[in-house]
Amino acid sequence: MNIQYSEAGLAKETSPSFMNRVGVDRAFNPTDWQRILFREFEANLLSETRSFPCIFGVAGFRADQLRYSFLDPLNARNVAAVLGPYLSESRGFGPNTSLVIFSRPGQVEPLEAYERRFWRLLCDLAVEDHRPWPIAIPEELDNPRWEFCFAGEPIFVVCNTPAHVSRQSRRASSFMITFQPRWVFDSILDNEVSAERAFRKVRDRLRRYDFLAPSPALGRYGDSGNREFAQYFLRDVNEAVDCPFHRLGVERSK
Template sequence: MAHHVSRSSVSKIFPEASWQRIVFSEFESTLTSSSRPFPCVFGVTGLRKDQLRFAFPDPLTPESLAPLLADYVANAREFGRMTSLVVFGRPGPVQPLGDYQSRFWSLLDGLERLDAAPRPASIPRELDTDHWEFCFGGEPIFVVCNTPAHVLRQSRRSTSFMMTFQPRWVFEGIMDTDSPAANRALDQVRRRLHAFDAVPPSPQLGHYGAPGNREYQQYFLDEENQAAGCPFHQLGRSHDDNTTQKKGKVA
């Protein structure tokens, strides 16, 4: 089974010309650039402090990703306050942005179907609510998707299909409220986005739990600042019933 690894382990495990090293090197260069600061201060700090973990499942499927994510969630607090799990897929020909979006949501849906842990009682199953968040292994997790099809929104671009899983507790006391400190943190991210992207920051970016905020709209951002859609009313099967019927789609 594939494992998640630390920053220093990538160069020890994967040969220099491997696709794993190539996509990781691009990621590392982007986050460590001093001339063009990356907007996500959490990711930058996590990389600098060696708190991020990386995985390269091939093929990237719910079945290959689920055990990696389960192990990460179980040990994440040991990695540090700014940890995230960054998952890279094998590079291939560039697809339309909508194809990557469909792949992203299918992966999350598949993960929820494989998750044996109870969903936290405080997190609703319905996506179209203020407090919904993707959950796995009993932990709420903020998820970000980067793709090769993102051109204008460079902050969401990667040579390969890439997913970042950030435990909700990483944001506690920083960006999970509408406090002055949280607003300053979000303003800093937006200022960096203005300088980094060729499109204005998405109007969907907001604080978890704030009235009208929708976390799922922030997971996969388009190039034109349109409200992001999700093909699911809720992800996965309910753990509260025994049905195997797929949930209805959002109208």
Template sequence: MLLDNADVKRLDSHDWRKQEFEHFEKDMTSESPRFPCIFGSMGLNRNELRFSFFNDIEDDSIEELAKALREYVEQARSFGNYTSMVTFFNIDKNLSIHEYQHTFWSILTRLHTIDLKEWPESIPNEENDPLWEFCFHGEPIFVVCNTPAHEIRRSRRANTYMITFQPRWVFDSIGLGTPKGDKSKDLVRSLLRQYDAIDPFPHLGIYGSPNNREWLQYFIPDTNEVSATAQCPFHHMRRNSMSSVQYIQGSDVTLEEAVMQLLPVTGSVEVQRDTPFREHKSHTHPTDETLLIISGDITFYTEEGELYCTPGDRILLPANTVHSSKAGENGTLYIIALEFVEQPKEEVLA
């Protein structure tokens, strides 16, 4: 559920959501020293920001975060040119920066795992490409993490764990690369020097510039030291996650909703109905496979164990995973989505 300024301010004064918002608002409206993110402050003042709150980072909460982010992406352009979705998590405030950093990349990876829209063709796969950006629901998004553990870099400190999702098109609206936009960028850098007890992060860059690495700016540490051999944790974790079977618990979904969630930009999905206790013997597929349960129940068997699934649950099976299944006493209905695999050119008939 997305909330605006007025929605949050109507919450009870003892509600942790209102309390964290008040801390956030105080930081964003600070004048002595002035908060460096002038565009975020403008978004707050214009009621263009949207807020979401989660009590933990368990799978159910990440599913809800994904729903909120989908809703936000679909509506964001109607909110204004300085919009972002600011997400607060009510989790342990005593973790180290490294623990918060790992949590951040884990959340992005889990969001990606349950995002079934393809990334835009304009976004390269290589994270060190200057044009790489995290995407969700088909939208390139710049992501920022703030934590209670940041002390020296106050601009990345928050009273609770916080992740902000800002559509890439917002920066186009700001006009970076134009005289007006460059003037704003210089002002932000100047404010950072006044606000933080450390020089601006040396890897702050402009999207698309030859030496720019977007991912380095998502979670900025409390120091200015970055290993020359540093690798993007998102891609590292994503590759690891796809090497094993993934189970994602969900909530009830209609057939139409399931089809639209799994339907690729170009291609099709399969609707499978299994009668009560129907078995599929052990087999594999040459591509990754996503299964979304619509009704009934079914148990999948892999070398990693058994997975009992009910409506709304998803199973991600990496390519060549040996698996079998057995429907429950009421049978089951589910959607299957496969990655598209081109036929070898030498086998294509004229």
């Protein structure tokens, strides 16, 4: 059964959707898995003793600009039903908005299984997308200008899993995916000075937060040596990441 929650948190049986912080509190009891995962997420972002590395995510949470969805099962069809409406409204949520999707906790799998699951999900999600791929974004992943796109919008994607140990910034108690519209970065990093200051601050926080050095895959969008796909799913060791698909959706369309 799919459940939709309005911004007020009132539930009805229909397609899955998203909610703000008030909606989460109103929709779920304190012992529900949704509330437990959300409280963990909140505690990580608001910790005063261990600053979360993503300063944009922290700012978005404090300003209640993030939106949340809890999917069971977390599959491409359910994600598409949430992501499309979110993107159509996202510019009204604020300059630091993202869509955070939580899945029901289960048995912890090896990290490699979550990596395969993540890329399978993005591949299937590309198949679910009925809007044309943006002309300005190349479809080949091995390109510095590539970014995942859905409903005509380029999106930076981050995956967190319960199997991450050394890279605590990518750890969550369930399989969790964050979709951040590309325009969020465009407005934040609008000049070289502010961009360099922001990246330096994030890297400094990563060094204190994680149990290993920041991934060499982290880079600036559009730089010749940067590949966005390599930043979506970071492993628990610093090693090169092969391009998982030549083009999203190709395997499913064969």
